[in-house]
Amino acid sequence: MSATVAAGRSRHVNVWSAIATTLLYSFLVCLAVIVIYPLIWMALSGFKDNAQIFGDPFALPVHWSWNNYVQAWNQGVRGYVTVSVLVTVASAICTVLISAWTAFGLTRTKMPAKPLVIAIVLGGLMLSPTVAIIPLVKMLQALGLYNTYWALIILYTAFRVPFTTFLIRAYMLDLPEDIDEAATMDGASEGQIFWRITLPLCRPIIISCVILHVLFAWNEYLFAMIFTSGSDVQTLPVGLTSIMATHGTNYAVVFAAMTISALPIVVVFFAAQRYFIRGLAEGIGK
Amino acid sequence: MERSLQVVAVTLAAVSSLGLSMVGSFAASVPVAADPSAKVEYSGTLSVLTKFGLQQLSPYFVNLAQDYEKLHPGVKVELIQESDDSVKGKTKTLVASNSLPDIYFSWTGSWGGNFVRGNRAVDLSAVISPDTDWGKTLSPAAVKAFEYNGKFYGIPLYQDAKFMGYNKQVFAKLGLKAPASFEELLTSCDVIRKSGVTPISFGNKEAWPAIHFAGQLLAYNVPQAKLERDFDPATADYSDAGYVAALKQFSQLVERCTDGAGVNGTSYASALQAFTNAQSAMYYQEIIEFDQAATPDSALKPADFGFFRLPVPTGAKGDPKSIEGAPEGYMINAASKNIPLAIDFMKFATSKENAQVLSAPPYGQPSATIGGASEKNMSAAVVDGLKDINAASYLMPWLDTANPPRVAAVWLSSLQALAGGSMTPEQVMDEVRKAASAVK
Numbered sequence: 001m002s003a004t005v006a007a008g009r010s011r012h013v014n015v016w017s018a019i020a021t022t023l024l025y026s027f028l029v030c031l032a033v034i035v036i037y038p039l040i041w042m043a044l045s046g047f048k049d050n051a052q053i054f055g056d057p058f059a060l061p062v063h064w065s066w067n068n069y070v071q072a073w074n075q076g077v078r079g080y081v082t083v084s085v086l087v088t089v090a091s092a093i094c095t096v097l098i099s100a101w102t103a104f105g106l107t108r109t110k111m112p113a114k115p116l117v118i119a120i121v122l123g124g125l126m127l128s129p130t131v132a133i134i135p136l137v138k139m140l141q142a143l144g145l146y147n148t149y150w151a152l153i154i155l156y157t158a159f160r161v162p163f164t165t166f167l168i169r170a171y172m173l174d175l176p177e178d179i180d181e182a183a184t185m186d187g188a189s190e191g192q193i194f195w196r197i198t199l200p201l202c203r204p205i206i207i208s209c210v211i212l213h214v215l216f217a218w219n220e221y222l223f224a225m226i227f228t229s230g231s232d233v234q235t236l237p238v239g240l241t242s243i244m245a246t247h248g249t250n251y252a253v254v255f256a257a258m259t260i261s262a263l264p265i266v267v268v269f270f271a272a273q274r275y276f277i278r279g280l281a282e283g284i285g286k
Numbered sequence: 287m288e289r290s291l292q293v294v295a296v297t298l299a300a301v302s303s304l305g306l307s308m309v310g311s312f313a314a315s316v317p318v319a320a321d322p323s324a325k326v327e328y329s330g331t332l333s334v335l336t337k338f339g340l341q342q343l344s345p346y347f348v349n350l351a352q353d354y355e356k357l358h359p360g361v362k363v364e365l366i367q368e369s370d371d372s373v374k375g376k377t378k379t380l381v382a383s384n385s386l387p388d389i390y391f392s393w394t395g396s397w398g399g400n401f402v403r404g405n406r407a408v409d410l411s412a413v414i415s416p417d418t419d420w421g422k423t424l425s426p427a428a429v430k431a432f433e434y435n436g437k438f439y440g441i442p443l444y445q446d447a448k449f450m451g452y453n454k455q456v457f458a459k460l461g462l463k464a465p466a467s468f469e470e471l472l473t474s475c476d477v478i479r480k481s482g483v484t485p486i487s488f489g490n491k492e493a494w495p496a497i498h499f500a501g502q503l504l505a506y507n508v509p510q511a512k513l514e515r516d517f518d519p520a521t522a523d524y525s526d527a528g529y530v531a532a533l534k535q536f537s538q539l540v541e542r543c544t545d546g547a548g549v550n551g552t553s554y555a556s557a558l559q560a561f562t563n564a565q566s567a568m569y570y571q572e573i574i575e576f577d578q579a580a581t582p583d584s585a586l587k588p589a590d591f592g593f594f595r596l597p598v599p600t601g602a603k604g605d606p607k608s609i610e611g612a613p614e615g616y617m618i619n620a621a622s623k624n625i626p627l628a629i630d631f632m633k634f635a636t637s638k639e640n641a642q643v644l645s646a647p648p649y650g651q652p653s654a655t656i657g658g659a660s661e662k663n664m665s666a667a668v669v670d671g672l673k674d675i676n677a678a679s680y681l682m683p684w685l686d687t688a689n690p691p692r693v694a695a696v697w698l699s700s701l702q703a704l705a706g707g708s709m710t711p712e713q714v715m716d717e718v719r720k721a722a723s724a725v726k
Contacts, residue, residue, distance in 0.1 A: 050562075051559065051562070075341050076341055138383045138385070141383070225372050225375055225376065226379050229368065242339045242340055243341055244371075245342075245369070
């Protein structure tokens with residue numbers, strides 16, 4: 001008797017858990033559709049022409065030809081992608097290395113006035129890029145760096161160092177000091193401890209920082225618009241606006257260009273997805 | 287910790303005072319006027335901020351600069367090419383950092399007025415007034431569009447104006463012809479609607495398309511002198527009865543010719559596409575859109591494309607020969623080291639040969655130079671439209687550029703509300719008057 005009751009109850013539980021799972025999955029599927037559908041729509045619109053984009057925005061393309069993609073690529077997107085990749089990679093390397101050094105100094109070394117240095121570095125988070133633009137223009141013009149890749153690389157690095165330091169420092173605070181002590185006992189210098197021990201241990205947070213920086217630098221518009229001009233030094237966000245006109249925009253080419261420009265970021269995200277969530281969760285909240 | 291906070295505060299104070307002293311170093315400027323007898327020195331660098339950053343337009347200034355450098359080997363032309371959107375932010379930053387190029391793009395109206403007010407633009411009256419040698423080669427209405435306080439500050443490069451494009455085939459099928467009066471336009475709309483075609487495709491999501499309709503109707507209903515007085519914040523009162531009359535006509539047009547309140551949800555690009563796909567009979571457009579509205583590949587063929595000026599309402603008290611439109615052009619930086627050279631470069635840019643290149647495809651920007659349009663390589667509709675512009679007695683500027691920004695914002699939002707049916711013409715004018723008196 002009691003056995004049948006137990007069996008009935010477990011069946012009961014099974015039904016509810018199945019319903020819960022189904023609901024959860026359908027919710028997640030809906031979420032995925034909301035996120036993925038616009039991307040697919042954008043990619044598909046790259047195969048249409050203006051008449052079709054406005055006439056049947058949700059229909060599948062009639063002709064599957066890569067013409068618009070080729071045209072977008074040749075209309076300058078090639079150059080914008082090159083500049084974007086160059087600026088993003090260079091500024092990502094600079095930002096992460098400088099921040100890791102800073103974080104190491106702030107957590108691992110005997111440094112005087114540490115709280116003050118931390119306050120100054122993290123104080124950079126409070127500076128809004130928008131209010132700094134005019135002095136920055138004057139400064140970079142005086143340095144002869146206005147309208148060069150360097151302008152963007154330096155600015156992206158400078159404005160992202162505080163946040164990146166904040167993340168890496170929080171992670172380093174949690175690393176056991178015993179390892180450092182053991183290394184010192186074995187005769188390692190501070191430089192060796194940083195390169196051989198601390199940095200490899202920080203791999204997850206470093207990768208998260210790189211991803212966050214890449215997302216920022218790839219999409220940044222304001223600085224890229226103000227500090228560069230002319231198609232040979234412009235990044236994708238600014239370059240894309242020069243394909244759009246008030247009159248006479250070929251929207252299919254714009255969609256194709258947008259798809260091409262989104263592709264690298266989507267690939268980076270999927271390749272490093274694991275680190276993205278884990279590293280961020282580990283770094284924040286300390 | 288408290289001590290370190292104090293140190294931070296001192297450091298911040300030091301940094302900010304440094305920033306302030308940089309701002310304080312702005313040079314006090316005085317008005318500068320061009321000297322027609324100045325000798326041009328062909329050497330040095332000339333920087334130009336253009337609005338031709340768009341892929342299809344950017345080669346124009348690149349080629350122009352190359353030709354000019356070939357002509358004068360001592361000169362180097364540096365181009366900063368921006369698009370419609372980015373030119374605003376870029377110009378503001380360059381002005382604020384005192385590094386405006388020698389020659390820079392400007393719209394007419396309040397945008398250009400700001401340069402004049404801040405003494406950033408060279409007074410070109412002595413070289414470009416309509417009665418000077420250079421002035422005579424340019425369309426007078428276009429030169430006058432850059433007139434501020436009785437002086438001329440801008441070099442118009444190309445012009446633009448609004449016309450009603452129509453599908454000749456639809457009109458012929460229904461036995462209609464280009465309407466001669468505004469009332470006839472409304473009755474034609476009724477006939478077209480009965481046949482199942484949208485009479486006028488109108489997309490007002492961006493809010494400026496309504497400004498364009500209203501602007502032309504205002505020019506027809508309100509005398510020019512009163513309009514200009516109301517554009518100036520110091521004298522604006524918007525009391526003329528023509529304003530409400532014009533807005534009533536606009537409401538009728540929205541109701542009888544378009545999709546009604548739905549227009550606020552349609553973008554202008556969709557409206558143009560509907561006309562191109564022959565789904566609507568008319569579309570109110572700028573002359574620079576003519577070649578796009580009808581192409582050999584589209585449902586509306588170039589041979590079926592016709593245009594007329596928005597017909598004049600009977601009994602309207604304004605100027606029936608006015609056209610709404612504005613040139614766009616360039617100004618010379620008052621702080622430029624080589625003003626005569628900058629002027630010489632712009633004379634070169636507005637020469638007949640270069641003007642014809644600008645007017646023709648692929649650029650298709652109707653030049654402001656007289657004779658700058660050549661029938662050989664331009665579509666007939668654009669050439670005819672240009673003739674209309676040159677014959678216009680008054681170029682009514684776009685409402686949103688003629689007014690100070692705050693008044694313009696009110697025009698934009700209230701006209702959208704009027705099109706949507708949530709405001710009456712009287713309420714719109716009340717709002718505009720309120721904004722105008724707040725700006726005084």
